[in-house]
Structure formats: C-alpha cells, structure tokens
Amino acid sequence: MxxxxxxxxxxxxxxxxxxxxxxxxxxxxxxxxxxxxxxxxxxxxxxxxxxxxxxxxxxxxxxxxxxxxxxxLKTPEQPRVGSEALPLPRALWSLLPDFSAATWRGALTPGFRFLQVLQPGGSGLFLVHMKAGRAFPRHDHTGLERSLILAGGLSTEDGVMEAGDFEQAEPGHVHGPVALPDEDCWLLASLEGGIVFQGWRGMLQRIAGQ
Ligand SMILES: [Zn+2]
Incomplete structure (x- = not known):
C-alpha cells in the first residue's frame, strides 16, 4: 500500500x-x-x-x-532487543538503528511500551509498540515530533495513519492516538523536547516534577 x-x-x-x-x-x-x-x-x-x-x-x-x-538492504539482520525479535517489516531491518542495548520502558497506560535508541546529542528517537486497540493518553509537545508508522495503524484527531505514513507535529499540538483495533501498531518517533500529559496524568507528571 x-x-x-x-x-x-x-x-x-x-x-x-x-x-x-x-x-x-x-x-x-x-x-x-x-x-x-x-x-x-x-x-x-x-x-x-x-x-x-x-x-x-x-x-x-x-x-x-x-x-x-x-x-x-542486501544484508539484513532482524532487529532484536535482548532475546526478543522485533516484528518489523523486513525491508527496514538494515535501515533501523541498533536496538540491542536498549531496554523497554512502560508508560502510564497498559498495552504501551517504548524504547529509546541511544545516540549522541540531537533529538531522541524512540521505537513505540502499542497493542491493538490501545490508546495513548492525550498529550502536548514541548518540541517538534516526527513519527513514521512501521506496522499496523493509528487513529488520531487528524485522521488515520497506516504503515509508511509520516507525520510531523509542531510544538503545542495536542493529540491522543489510538491503535487500530485489528493489529498491533509499531512506530518510530523523534522528539526534540518532552511530552506533557493532559488531565490527571498531567497532574501526576507535574507533582513528580518530570
Ligand atoms: Zn512518501
């Protein structure tokens, strides 16, 4: 597609x-x-x-x-995190950075995990995994966010994003993506700043000073 x-x-x-x-x-x-x-x-x-x-x-x-x-592309190796092979499209195996030393982190919502790709300076790059049908809490950005859907898809206030789709969200753009119901969603995202949660999660975030 x-x-x-x-x-x-x-x-x-x-x-x-x-x-x-x-x-x-x-x-x-x-x-x-x-x-x-x-x-x-x-x-x-x-x-x-x-x-x-x-x-x-x-x-x-x-x-x-x-x-x-x-x-x-001729010499791909399937990306892994520890012993876990990531179910990413084969065409991307050799394009993606080395995830092997990264560790999964959670968030304040079930069915959502991410890992940060280590890099010297610049904006952060994250691999994000959302279970089918799961929502990520509404949040704001303090810097530019760019994302690419690798597999599955997302529904946001801006429409549906599917594999291969690229999105750029300016600072101040508030959204709450939901993974499409029939398939897990995998995406890459770069963040120049942090994210700020809305609602009760935002209150917890402010209390925690993060
Ligand atoms: Zn294009």
Missing part, C-alpha cells in the same frame, strides 16, 4: 544535503522503504545537490544516495 502522508519536500533537500540529524535521517530512510514517489523526490534532490556541488567536475557520477541504501 502506498503511504498517504509524506515528509515535506524541503526535508528531502535537507536529507540529500546531509543537513538532518540521526533521528530524522532514520525516519526519512524508513519512509523511503515504503514510498516510491518519495524515492524519486529524494533521488532528484540528491542529483540536484550533486550537480551544484560538482560544477567544477561535471564528469563525476551523481550521488549514490539510493544505491547505498539499496546495498544495505
């Missing part, structure tokens, strides 16, 4: 120019595994960037951005 929600075009220009951080690059590369039209955009952006950079040496080959991505 072709994704319905795509990264903005200027993000592909930043991607091609290596102007995005680790978390954003991982999200964008993962979207490419699902989306033919964005593969074309990314390749065009990379080629345009290569021409700009190489005006002095026009005989050089254009950027091999996509060739590098496709080469890595």
């Amino acid at each position: 072709t994704p319905a929600h795509h990264p903005a075009e200027d993000l592909w220009l930043d991607f091609a120019a290596a102007q995005v951080d680790f978390a954003t690059r991982t999200l964008l590369e993962s979207h490419l595994a699902y989306c033919k039209s964005c593969r074309t955009l990314a390749a065009d952006a990379a080629a345009a960037g290569a021409l700009t950079l190489r005006e002095d040496a026009p005989s050089e080959a254009p950027s091999s951005l996509l060739a590098g991505i496709l080469a890595r």
Whole structure:
C-alpha cells in the first residue's frame, strides 16, 4: 500500500544535503522503504545537490544516495532487543538503528511500551509498540515530533495513519492516538523536547516534577 502522508519536500533537500540529524535521517530512510514517489523526490534532490556541488567536475557520477541504501538492504539482520525479535517489516531491518542495548520502558497506560535508541546529542528517537486497540493518553509537545508508522495503524484527531505514513507535529499540538483495533501498531518517533500529559496524568507528571 502506498503511504498517504509524506515528509515535506524541503526535508528531502535537507536529507540529500546531509543537513538532518540521526533521528530524522532514520525516519526519512524508513519512509523511503515504503514510498516510491518519495524515492524519486529524494533521488532528484540528491542529483540536484550533486550537480551544484560538482560544477567544477561535471564528469563525476551523481550521488549514490539510493544505491547505498539499496546495498544495505542486501544484508539484513532482524532487529532484536535482548532475546526478543522485533516484528518489523523486513525491508527496514538494515535501515533501523541498533536496538540491542536498549531496554523497554512502560508508560502510564497498559498495552504501551517504548524504547529509546541511544545516540549522541540531537533529538531522541524512540521505537513505540502499542497493542491493538490501545490508546495513548492525550498529550502536548514541548518540541517538534516526527513519527513514521512501521506496522499496523493509528487513529488520531487528524485522521488515520497506516504503515509508511509520516507525520510531523509542531510544538503545542495536542493529540491522543489510538491503535487500530485489528493489529498491533509499531512506530518510530523523534522528539526534540518532552511530552506533557493532559488531565490527571498531567497532574501526576507535574507533582513528580518530570
Ligand atoms: Zn512518501
């Protein structure tokens, strides 16, 4: 199925120019595994960037951005956390970061768990698992949030998101996603700030000083 929600075009220009951080690059590369039209955009952006950079040496080959991505697809290893193999699409195995040293964490709601991918600086990157039909409490963001659905889907105030869909939520955007009822939802999310819960969970969060 072709994704319905795509990264903005200027993000592909930043991607091609290596102007995005680790978390954003991982999200964008993962979207490419699902989306033919964005593969074309990314390749065009990379080629345009290569021409700009190489005006002095026009005989050089254009950027091999996509060739590098496709080469890595040839040697996949299924991502694991400890002894647990993650049920993620095979096309993403070699694109995703190393989760092996990460540990699952819970939240204030059953059927929801996440792990933080370790990285030096920049925004945090999280792998999130929601059981089918489970809701994540309504929350606000203190920074930019970008997410990519890897499997299953979510229903939010903004509509339904399914595998391959990319979403960017600006700071201050309040939402409470619910996993679709027939399949567990797996997603990658990057956060530049923290999240702030609404309602009683928000009160607990403020009391706990988190
Ligand atoms: Zn796309």
